[in-house]
Amino acid sequence: MVLSMFSGLSSFTCYPLLVSGCSALLVTSLQEKPPSLSSFQAPEAASETQSFLQQPAGKPAGPLDLSQLGEHELVVREEKRVSISWSRDASPAPLMRTSGTTSSASNKKSASPESKLTSSSDSSASVALEISQGARKKSSTPLKSSQSDGSQVTVIERETAPTKAQLHKLAMSESEPRQKTEIPKELQDAVKIINNSLLKKLGSKPISSVSLKTAKTTIQDHWFRNSSTGTSNAHEVEDYLDYFESLSVPLLEYCVNLVDKNGNTAMHYAVSHGNFDVVSILLDSKVCNVNQMNNAGYTCVMLVSLAKLKQPAHRTVVERLFQMADVNIRAKKHCQTALMLAVSHGNSDMVAMLLAAGADINIQDEDGSTALMCAAEHGRVDIVKHLLSHPDCDSLVQDVDGSTAFKIAWQAGHRDVGLLLYVHEQMLRSKLPNRGDSARSSLRQNRQPSH
Structure with a gap:
């Protein structure tokens, strides 16, 4: 009956301990110790297990014959466990890796006991090295490892980080002055x-x-x-x-x-x-x-x-x-602005920066062309879209020939650009039905004579 009560204790492995006719079970506590070289060596038979079964005098101790146990008898073994606590951060502890290849691993199987002991020492040192370096291995800050005998936890501490005052003092410290350029006599x-x-x-x-x-x-x-x-x-x-x-x-x-x-x-x-x-x-x-x-x-x-x-x-x-x-000054020749020059050269980045700086999108040059007309003539779809998205963009402005940006794009064969301009024109006409043809008068007011 006792055996069935403790059948769920899978963490215990049975070794010779004979309890006869008992209703209570003595379970020894498990002692956790930090890893050492002996943890990676083959344990000795005498130190691995403590047997509570008295052997007959003159008869060598051997494995217990389980067939001699009664129905209500239980066999329990005490084990020693090794635990490593990772305290540097929340990342997983490093895996134990060996530097050898598959072929070298197969050669180790046939190595002598001395070589096995050396290999165990090397693996123990590599594990200690990985623990001291940390899981991420990104920081070169020296670490301190504090561990006491019999302790259950290995504590790894980082050097104290500099304070804000120290960082500020370092930033404000005077650097070596730069050598000045000598002015010629x-x-x-x-x-x-x-x-x-x-x-x-x-x-x-x-x-x-x-x-x-x-x-x-x-x-x-x-x-x-x-x-x-x-x-x-x-x-x-x-x-x-x-x-x-x-x-x-x-x-x-x-x-x-x-x-x-x-x-x-x-x-x-x-x-x-x-x-x-x-x-x-x-x-x-x-x-x-x-x-x-x-x-x-x-x-x-x-x-x-x-x-x-x-x-x-x-x-x-x-x-x-x-x-x-x-940014709205017009050149002496052809009266073009910086926005028109950026559009004609396809510099969309500069177009956006000029508009953000307050460039007038509807200024006309000596031919009555606007930045939108320049983009339509060259078929620059991205720039046309950007200009049309500006709230002050007027696609109904006409040049000296009476052409709008839509007509210019259509005549140049840029159908995709022409479709965008046509939709924008129709939207403006629906909003301003009584606008009329004021493009030429606007041109006369804004136009600056060339020098």
Whole structure:
């Protein structure tokens, strides 16, 4: 009957313990110990099991003959278990892996007892190493393992993480200062002449026009060579600006907005080369004239509308430029805006950024064309969709020939674009039935004569 009561205790394995005529069962508690080398070695027969059955004197102890047990007799064995507690994180403990291949594993089966013992020691060391490294093995932070004899839990502690105050102190610590760019002596002399002329200092000697022209040429040569190439270093440009500002703010403004024989400034060259680090430095000067046109009648905003942005940081710089500039200025030639140029070159990213910066979507050039007409003529479906989604987009505007964007797209053979424009036109006509043909008068009001 006792046997049937404890038939569900599958965690116990029966070993020789004879209980005769008893209604109670003595179960010894299980002792948990941390892993050791002996845990991976073959246990000795004497230490593995403690037998409570008294053997007859003079007769060697052997396996118990279970056929001699009575009907109400129970055999119980005491076992020792090994438990490892994972306390670093909630991830599973690492699996025990061996570095050998399948063939090497088969060779170990025929190895000598000495080699088996060495292998057991190596596996024990590898297990301890995996435990010290952690399950994820991503952190190189040294770990501390604290374990006491007879303890049931192995505690693995990480080094104390730095506090916020320590991190803040580290971030605010002064780094090694950058070596400043040396300003050439020739440039220093020329800059002082221009600075005296700008400030018109009392008591200073009159400056001849020849001296001023020579000084200006010297400054142009050094300044454009430093700031206006595709490989210009932003730190060197910043050092030059710091030197100019140390003398006077008017001198800084004069040098930043210097033009070459084609009317281009350092900003024109920086956006043309896509050197947005230099663009950012020039914007930081607070004196850069971002609306200045070159001899061809283009501003830096018009030139940057053709650029391709390769990094998120460049996008931030261009957004700053658009906020500081007038994005609706029309070029001297053909009266095109930066939005029209971006559309005609298929630069959809710049189109979105210009519209977000407040670009007028319905401005017309000298032929009466709008940005929508440019997109329709070139069959740029994505840009047409983006323009039509703008709440101020007017697809009923006509050019000097009386054509709308729909008619232009249809004549150019872009049927898919024409269908989109036709639907938009019909929607506008239903909302504005009395609008009439005001496109030509609107063109006369908004049109700017070319120079």
